[in-house]
Amino acid sequence: MAAASPAPVRFPAACHHCPEEASPRCIRYLRIKRCQLLVRAGRHADEVDSDESKSGRSRMFVLGMGYVGRIFAQELQKDDWILSGTCMNLEKKKKLEKCGFDMYQFDATDPDPGTLSCIKGHTHLLVSIPPDKHCGDPMLAHEELWRSSLMDGNLKWLGYLSTTSVYGDCGGAWVDEDYPASPSSESAKLRLAAEEGWLRLGRDLKVSSHVFRLGGIYGPGRRLGCRSLS
Numbered sequence: 001m002a003a004a005s006p007a008p009v010r011f012p013a014a015c016h017h018c019p020e021e022a023s024p025r026c027i028r029y030l031r032i033k034r035c036q037l038l039v040r041a042g043r044h045a046d047e048v049d050s051d052e053s054k055s056g057r058s059r060m061f062v063l064g065m066g067y068v069g070r071i072f073a074q075e076l077q078k079d080d081w082i083l084s085g086t087c088m089n090l091e092k093k094k095k096l097e098k099c100g101f102d103m104y105q106f107d108a109t110d111p112d113p114g115t116l117s118c119i120k121g122h123t124h125l126l127v128s129i130p131p132d133k134h135c136g137d138p139m140l141a142h143e144e145l146w147r148s149s150l151m152d153g154n155l156k157w158l159g160y161l162s163t164t165s166v167y168g169d170c171g172g173a174w175v176d177e178d179y180p181a182s183p184s185s186e187s188a189k190l191r192l193a194a195e196e197g198w199l200r201l202g203r204d205l206k207v208s209s210h211v212f213r214l215g216g217i218y219g220p221g222r223r224l225g226c227r228s229l230s
């Protein structure tokens with residue numbers, strides 16, 4: 001079992017498996033990140049494929065299969081991973097099911113125990129649900145409902161999608177993961193608390209755990225112009 005890592009993963013980072021260079025603002029960046037993510041989970045995608053063919057396929061559960069989570073899931077699906085996930089909206093759920101994902105309609109502020117118990121059957125968990133302004137990270141707010149089942153489950157990797165807003169106003173300085181987080185807005189403070197909560201949980205579960213601090217992402221169906229206009 002891979003050791004839990006105490007610090008967020010360092011990006012950008014070279015990956016010798018990926019010859020491409022892509023901007024963090026480009027959707028292609030996600031593919032490279034996925035590759036790095038597998039490497040950092042202990043193995044590369046090729047090795048995962050051959051290993052899992054002997055011992056069963058890897059299973060990713062995406063808590064909050066929104067824009068990033070869906071693209072991530074589609075990439076893993078190409079590598080024969082089994083994908084499950086949640087969304088709040090019923091129409092989205094139906095669309096995602098048509099993509100071959102096992103979907104659950106789920107509100108983390110009022111979590112359904114049945115959905116929570118499904119997570120433990122998965123080897124990998126990606127958390128994409130943002131903090132709630134009232135309760136902070138809604139999953140961690142209900143941690144007592146699902147933590148013990150994860151302890152007994154198959155989980156070996158945990159990822160949390162965060163945001164660069166945790167750095168606060170850096171006055172235009174270059175920022176990497178060694179730059180101290182200094183969130184100024186309330187939402188960024190909640191985000192930093194969520195990062196810490198998920199990393200703590202990862203350590204407790206003794207699974208490899210990583211935080212990904214995303215900048216603004218655009219790609220098909222989502223452009224920066226559209227976001228700022230909406």
Ligand SMILES: NC(=O)c1ccc[n+]([C@@H]2O[C@H](COP(=O)([O-])OP(=O)(O)OC[C@H]3O[C@@H](n4cnc5c(N)ncnc54)[C@H](OP(=O)(O)O)[C@@H]3O)[C@@H](O)[C@H]2O)c1
Nearest residue numbers: 064065066067068087088089107108130161163214216217
């Ligand atoms: N995309 C970016 O540019 C960017 C930049 C920095 C950070 N991030 C962060 O990275 C994560 C993924 O981004 P994204 O763009 O993919 O976000 P997104 O499209 O809004 O996806 C978020 C997902 O979380 C679900 N969700 C939201 N609140 C929930 C709740 N209370 N209970 C259960 N599910 C809930 C949404 O369900 P529904 O879709 O059904 O509503 C959706 O599936 C988010 O935490 C986001 O804040 C994104």
